Structures are given as C-alpha cells and as structure tokens.
Amino acid sequence: QKEVEQNSGPLSVPEGAIASLNCTYSDRGSQSFFWYRQYSGKSPELIMSIYSNGDKEDGRFTAQLNKASQYVSLLIRDSQPSDSATYLCAVNQYTGTASKLTFGTGTRLQVTL
C-alpha cells in the first residue's frame, strides 16, 4: 500500500463545474496536509495547506480533511481551463526537527471548454 494514494486521472470537468480531487494516506500520525499544483515541466506550486479536521476555504479552493478516515480532498469551484494541471497531495511527516513531505503520484485535471 502506498503511503499517499491519489487517482491518477485524468479527471475531466467542464468549465464552470466543481472539480473534486481526493487523497488518502496511511500514516495515522500525520498532522500536516498540502495540495500542490504542477503544470507540465514546472515546479510544484503550493495552493492549500490544512492542519485540522474540517474545511478550509481560499478563493475558489476548498480543502477538506478527515483524520479519522485518513482522507484529504480538494474542491475547485468554477473550474477554469487554466486550472488544468496535475494536483499533488502531500503529507508532512515530522519528528522533532526532522521533516519531510510524502507525495502522491498526482491527479491530472482537465478542464474542458
């Protein structure tokens, strides 16, 4: 079982619709969760961070965290063609001063006109 699992997609949604991206993780002790957006050939760009159960909204993006189910999701409202990218779920595992991100393989999102 992978530590962080995502459906690789592609997930295709029409422009203006809601895109829902999901991620599960195996380490129950994980405390920090992140969504990165990566355009082809570019670096991961941080778009959301979430630390506690529930929803966190930032503009058109909403991150949802359910630690009991070990589940993180990202909703993108009013999807735009410019949202077409690969979305990476990352979990921070840290002990003392050491810290590292564990990534999923990413979900490719295609927003169609």
Next chain:
Amino acid sequence: EAGVTQFPSHSVIEKGQTVTLRCDPISGHDNLYWYRRVMGKEIKFLLHFVKESKQDESGMPNNRFLAERTGGTYSTLKVQPAELEDSGVYFCASSRSRVGGRPPYEQYFGPGTRLTVT
C-alpha cells in the same frame, strides 16, 4: 521576495561523470530540502537540512550522492559517479523554522534541475 532558485535547469552527462546541482533557498529559510522525481513516479524525499545540519538523509539513494550546505545558505547536491537510474528532476524546497510545538511550515519548491544521464 525571490523564490527558491536552482542551477542548472538542465544537465546532460554521461554515465560515470560527476554533476553538482545547486539550490538557493528563500532568504531567511533555515530549512532546505532535496527531492527527486524519476519518470513516472511520485516526488520522493532525499534529505532535510536545518541551517548547515543534516536532520534527515534517509531518502538518499546511496553513497554516490553527497549533499552539503556550508554556512547554512545555499546547498549543493553532488552525484559521483552518475548512473543511468539517477536521471530525473531534482527539486529543492525551503521553509521557515518551526516555532514551539507548531507543525512545520509550508515548503516552497524551486523550478528543479532536469538531469539526464546517458
């Protein structure tokens, strides 16, 4: 504020040669990380510096890889000798220092160095 920078953006070397990658973190970020993405796989952690000290190098593949961060500013990652399986994109990331019991701050990634070993 300048972001994380990496040099070179691309490097093509032959098997057996040496390559040194450089990363300059965001100014004031004590934490510096190296990650790697090989074709078709997820991004994987290599190591973590706090200032000049290695906190976790559990992700380093083998002793052909050497990371340094002299003076706690920029970092270098040397691969010597390079093998075909070392090809991939090497990312550097940085973050601020933790305060108290707070979880680690967000990591910001550089543009990466695409390494091709032929």
